[in-house]
Amino acid sequence: MVNAKHVLVVNAGSSSLKLSVLGPDGTARCRADLRVPDFIPPAAVGEFVRGAGPIDAVGHRVVHGGDVFPGPVRVSPETVAGIASLTPLAPLHQGRALAAIDAVREALPTTPAVACFDTAFHRSLPAEAATYALPRAWRDRWHLRRYGFHGLSHAYAAGRAAGLTGLDPASVRVVTCHLGAGASLCAVRGGVSVDTTMGFTPTEGLVMATRPGDVDAGLVVRLLREGVGLDDLDDALEHRSGLAALAGHGGDMRAIREAADRGDEAARAARRMYAYRIRTHVAAMAAAMGGLDVLVFTGGVGEHDSGVRAAATEHLGFLGVAVAPDANEEAHADADITAPGAAVRSLVVTAREDVEVAAETRRLLAP
Structure with a gap:
């Protein structure tokens, strides 16, 4: 030890x-x-x-x-x-x-x-969240289940949220939004992951820089039947989809935001779709916990793009979510952007996967 x-x-x-x-x-x-x-x-x-x-x-x-x-x-x-x-x-x-x-x-x-x-944090997913409705023989043979990703970031952000708000870490319901080149949400109840948007691979869930997020499985089969090669399909889903396919700029949200500000309609549409997927999945994550106490934005886009945060929360008032425009625009590390009177706290938390890795390392090696 x-x-x-x-x-x-x-x-x-x-x-x-x-x-x-x-x-x-x-x-x-x-x-x-x-x-x-x-x-x-x-x-x-x-x-x-x-x-x-x-x-x-x-x-x-x-x-x-x-x-x-x-x-x-x-x-x-x-x-x-x-x-x-x-x-x-x-x-x-x-x-x-x-x-x-x-x-x-x-x-x-x-x-x-x-x-x-990264996947270990999501080992707590209940069967109804982790299981794909596929033949059991396939699930057993190829270990098909929803693994989830960004777990170290989600774990840190949820813990930090409890500390910043003073809410009980053992019961607080947090949706963490890790938004970067890869992006995922996680429903964290009492420090435990109960649902997340990524699945067997990091392709599932939100629109990302170069990944499409949720896509009809039948559509993929159709592309294969139409003659799209397996390697080409794999490359497209990993490297040529998402924001890159919608707006170009290699999927870099900073460049897309600048293009949108110049009036580029494709860039504007891409940002609307990006925020829409976040918004609808936040609601799904809240449903998995029976409610929501804290909404957290982290990761490169989550921490630095006030426009995405504003658009992603715009229609979540029914959950008690509202952000203060001025606080949102001026948000910095570990900032509270909650609008006065909102039932749900909204935070911007600096991503610190390194802190979580160091903590896990110390716990495992402790004398």
Whole structure:
């Protein structure tokens, strides 16, 4: 067991590697955000580690734990093999996580390391939320279920919301909106995930930067019958759909917002659709909990796009949601944007997956 005072948090994305060393209070002693689209260079990781000061433990964010990892685990050869076995479920991310594990292990060969999984937070989904209405033989053979993603972000945001509002963490009902290039909502009741918008893969749910979100399964079958190749279909659903298909600009919401401000109708329509999907899914998440106490916006778009927040909450008055226009426009880190008299608190919370990874790492390694 280890008293992990200083934790190196490693977050390997599809084109970046984020490194931070966190102290017990969540303060980052140092950070690096490396743009590494092709491979993760061990030399760059080693250079960061050498300049980072004492490191007691390492926490790795891993996107998919499947049925193999219901919670954080010590990194071992068996852990690495288990993560690798799940590569078909998250091909863009599992290999990157494994490369990061190798690079950090080269720099810190004797430092204990923990793998923390985005899917683990959603292992609590009840059967009615997690089960696809597909033949049981298929579900059993291929482990078909709704796994959910962004769990580390949702867990942190829900906990932070309880702290900011002073509501009872054991009973508060929170809908967390993680809005970035990938986007998902989560219904969190008493700190437990009870529903979420992503499913077997991160493609389900909201409109995202390059993913379509909810699509009729029959439509996909029709495209295959019309001769669209499997690889082309897979690439389109992952890289050429969503905001990129609706408005262009590679799905970058900042560029789309600027285009909308210039009068680009396709950009305006894309933003309306984006907000509409958020709004309707917020209502669904609230229904899963029998009500709503706090609505949280986090992630790059959630934290920085006041127009999306305004449009996404515009017709949620029946749930008790209303945001104050001035507070919404001026929102900064961990801000309350609730309109006076609104029954539901609305917050903007800075995404801190690194804090959640560090906390899980410390808990697992605690003496």
